[in-house]
Amino acid sequence: MELRPASYFVLASLLDGPLHGYAISTRAAELSEGHVRLTAGTLYGALDRMAARGLVEVEREETVDGRLRRYYRLTGGGRDAVAEEADRLASAARVVHARRRRPSHAKGLA
């Protein structure tokens, strides 16, 4: 199952353990080097969809400074999905890198 970049980084951010919504958002931005910036509405929409697909689940809720924080964690399916996506991306990247390292082949084509 192919993951969108935002979903991939959301799942990747949960690999180290459960996080609450805003922490997921900031972690995903860090991991993607700023490429994935999720607003609260978009993030929770994505988390809802992933929960419906069994990739993540709500771990607990707690109130901090009068604000509700909902913590999510990866399920086994979510861990597998993000690993499969990482393999797929790595394999796709290898194809390009291998060709970029062969200048003679590139010259021959030219």
Add this chain to the structure above:
Amino acid sequence: MSARTRRRVSEVLTGAASLTFPRARHADARAVRDCAREAVDDAGLRALPRECLSLAMAGLRTRPGEAALDFRRAPWRAALSVLTLPLASTILLVWIFGFIPRYDHWPLGEGWAMLLGGSLLALIGAALRYRWLTAVGATATLVAAAAPYVGYGTDVAIADTPSFFRGWSLDIGAASLLPTLLLVAGGLSLPRRSERSARVVLARVSAGLVPAVIAVAHLWPGPSREPTRIWVYGAPAGSPPKLVVGAPYEYPWIPASRPLITALGIALAVAVVFTWRRARAHPQRALASGLVLASVAYPLAWIGFPSMSVPYWAYEAPYYWAAAALPLMLALTLVRRAGRACAAPG
């Protein structure tokens, strides 16, 4: 702007944006809203419009799903089943109001035989909770009531449309079509086999016949009935016009009746209010009254809103459809309330 003011502005605006979430998703709304507030605290007020918009859109996106869920959870079959007896009783009442003041000859025309016989059959079937008897009776009534609209069994109304409709007030014949269709569905939703104790059946038949008996008492003896077709020929000046009385009108036709419309309106309003309040305990009843309300939404618009003196095609149809949206929305709310009641624990 001080940090406190900034926080206050953020709380007010994100709180307002989170109102787009349905009430059933209150906890989700709170989690998303508080996440947005944390983002605004970190990024400053420049993030506020983006977070508010995202929050509002997230709330709106959940609404169709929530509505669909309520619709799926609503007890459709139980509601259809529960409305059979009151609806059959009402439809019989309507056709008695059409029949007694108008019909002045024998034998009974086939249209009237089907309307009255079918309504009575449906009522007895609903009292017995016998699905095929109810469905067959209701179907016969529906066929007779709908026949004029496909060119059978009546004269020609405005715009050459075959209809019961005479160009004024409310055509109750047309208004009865959707409720009768609902009764057919109600009949088919009855259980295949149900316990029928004679006492219970008798009580149900008696209860179902009460409105019809009251109607007969109200209408009988009616005013002397006039022959239905009269032609008036012009006469030379000074002499009275000549009246020619034609054959009796043998097809079903029902004029608008204020006592009938008032009684039906009061009964429907009472049913809606009562079932709304008891929706948690009896969601099928709330759904049943919502279905009946939806089936008469357009006639209600005709009764409840003043007529406009503009060409029908240009204004009145959209106007009445817009007016019908109000009872339709109330009906939808009843359906969703019933669905939510079914999902509620306990």
